[in-house]
Amino acid sequence: MSEVRVEVNKLGSSKESVYPHAEPFDRPTGWRRYYYHPVTQVLMLGFVCFMGPGIFTALTGLGGGGQVNSRVQANANAILYATFAFFGLFSGSINNILGPRWTLMLGTLGYSLYIASFLVINIHPDASAFVLTAGVILGICAALLWTAQGSLMMAYPTEAQKGMFISIFWTIFNLGGIMGSAVAFGTSFKNTVSDTYAKFVGFLILTLIGVFLPLLMTNPDKVIRTDGTRVNQIRHPSWKTELFRLYMTLKTDPWIVLLFPMFFASNYCYTWEYNNYNGAIFTIRARGLNSLMSAASQVFGSVFLGCFILDQKRVRRRVRAFYGWILVFLMVLVAHAWAYFYQKTYTRAEAMKAYKIDITDETYAAHVWVMIVHGFLDSMLQTYAYWLIGAMSNDPAKLAVFTGFCAHHTDKSLQSAGAAGSWSADAAGILYMNIFLSTWCIMVAGMIFAAPMVYLRVTDHTDVEDETQ
Template sequence: MSDAQAEVEKLGSSSSSEDSGSQRAEIFDRPTGWRRYYYHPITQVSMLGFVCFMCPGMFNALTGLGGGGQVNSKDSANSNAGVYATFAFFGFFSGSVNNVIGARRTLMFGTWGYSLYIASFLAVNIHPGAGAFVVAVGPILGVCAAFLWTAQGSMMMSYPTEAQKGMFISIFWAIFNLGGVVGSAVAFGTNFHNTANGVGNGTYVGFLILTLIGIFIPLFMANPDKMIRTDGTRVNLVRHPSWKTEFLSLFVALKTDPWILLLFPMFFASNYFYTWQFNDYNGAIFNIRTRGLNNFMYWTSQIFGSVFIGYFVLDLKRVRRRVRALYGWVIVFFMVFVVHVWAYFYQKTYTRAQEAAKGAYKIDFLDKNYAAHVWLMIFYGFLDSMWQTYAYWLMGAMSNDPAKLAVFTGFYKSLQSAGAAGVWSADGASAPYMNIFLSTWCLTVAGMIFAAPMVYLRVTDHTEIEDEALMQMAGVERIEAPVVATEEST
């Protein structure tokens, strides 16, 4: 047996050898005065939400316009394929990087790629022959995004108590998606009288300024290791002494919690559906100002969808956590079929060749048939926010260990991006719209079916001590699950 295998065996089994009766968390006094509000977990998660409001939020607003707001969507599709390809690769290891350099530094490193991405579209608007720049920037953004989202997941899922995780995810998701709402409103307003079917320079300049603001917000955030939860337990972050130990944590996480494998199909599908929604529906059959309005409705509905499932379903205090997990699965599975059956009847009416033809009719928001079409975008927004919130909540239900959650988030973003890279490549290669749509429908159904055994057999009413395995690595003491941090904590 190799040294690495021996260490994995040791780490994977050590949690079961201790006397759980002696394991208690130390309770700390929360800060007073203005520090009480600054170091409050909700304040910090809200600031985290505004980082993603400014950076990924503007990316989403631009992507949601279809083709990044350009007439020719191929450069955007190929750039997004590059984004998600590098995102997938670096996302698998980004949890290890996060645990070595710290979540705040990882977050700061991840923001700047979004400004470069927006700037590349501005460059294409000014110099139409610069499409290669957009494609080249995609992989750079993918590296940055991997680190940003891993840091985000680690902080968002470790700051709340067990009873607050759905609420915290909802708060973050609402603020984050306000970025898409604001960006879409800017695009709609600045292009209201635009007849060119592509956005103007002013839209890109506005997005660029907002992403630049987002780069500086992490400088004002608190270090996660200074955070104390509302029940008095400290959010202690492990600093592992070597990269070797950190990379071993990937295998420890899989060995100690193999149930995470059943969530991998769900992770893979979680960004796959964006390509059809944005490029092959919104970008294909609507004119530019209507695409902006659709985008606004889509991201607004995300806020309500996340709050509904996170706060009113997954954090429902009158019901045990295992039951809430099953409620969440049923609701998301039902929404998958509602939106895809509905969308199928629209997709049958047009093809890529028909929409690419010169002079092809594009729906405007003043047209009589617009209302039914925009409601589909609204319901897709509901589905997306419920899917993502539920996935994060399931990971948070498996552990309270920030190091382990960083690894889980890395898995999540890596597989999510692998799926997105594949479908954006297919779209860039002009695959038929119907093929992309049907593959999206099949993957979302498969993701929920594979997740069902994990939801039923793995989610418990309370997180157990054995779920905090990574805290023991390299001789660092684990953060013990507190008696007070139960489902009744407030």
């Protein structure tokens, strides 16, 4: 049944206001019933990101891109995220013009090129210019991929399913990181101080498979949600109209600016975790296992917060929003307080010469827990950020603007700006402790700034006016 709201005027008469996107449609039969199901499409979307960003995450998680010298990778990531931050402002328009499937396909191409550049630099150490160029191209491609991904993932579920759909996607996406980390760990198991070509070849093959996966997906306007409503046809405005719509979004939803610090912080943390901790004090094979453990913990963090907290139907949405905020904020404090006791034991100069911790060392078990806890925090923060955006609107065109300008992991415009800053600091040789403390402070500030947004903007249901504004 269509959703109807009855408004009673002062004279006692009533008028019906029909929810503009809630017209009922008959679900298809046969194999189309399963193929056009929103869960099926989100699963396929997850596997697209499994093969692209998931493998990229595994490579980044190795610390220095699996290299002994991390400076080239830090510079490439700084350029990558700076490019991402800029093109993220306009990727929503490209997504609306090309359609999400072609946008996803173009987006995945950049990941294959980036992986190939690390294979090349392992063979020709003087090919750093190629890695930097690949970083620029990936920045453009990643902006396209994550904008298309964000608009689809938030448009397919009903209002009550958004946390579950985020968890489904995030779980599959992180399986890419798990597989990539497992490949890296397996190929370098007998190597503690040197790298191997095998893992880069494996990474490249997986990302090339991901390039063609979007062709198997269907157009979003053919998908019928589980409540019988059809996903809105994504509009194709001009660039000028898209920029005006961004202006109107900020004008009509000005409180969204309070979320910007949280998005800025969410990717800022990767530099310390992957390069300044995992890449600094562990052997090559220990890095691979650490990355594997971190990726696995991200799956559990996303499922825990998305399914058991944010989609808890017995609790009102506003209450769930506050529960989620409290849990993420506490994890920020705990994870960084824990990590501080390890960071204060070494400096950048000392790490260059010090003995590297290996998986056979007695101290390894205690140190790997830092990676596990931070992986858990990362997925919780990304899941909460996406859910919070989804709580503001159910309109995919509006969400395309939001995700292109704001959304996570997860990587979008503001996140990428934060990541570009932290990777640049690492490439410049800033003290590890300074990068760590700045990460801690920025994440705390991001959650504090987001609190008024949760209080003022999140309601128990999305109003009709918000959908049609």
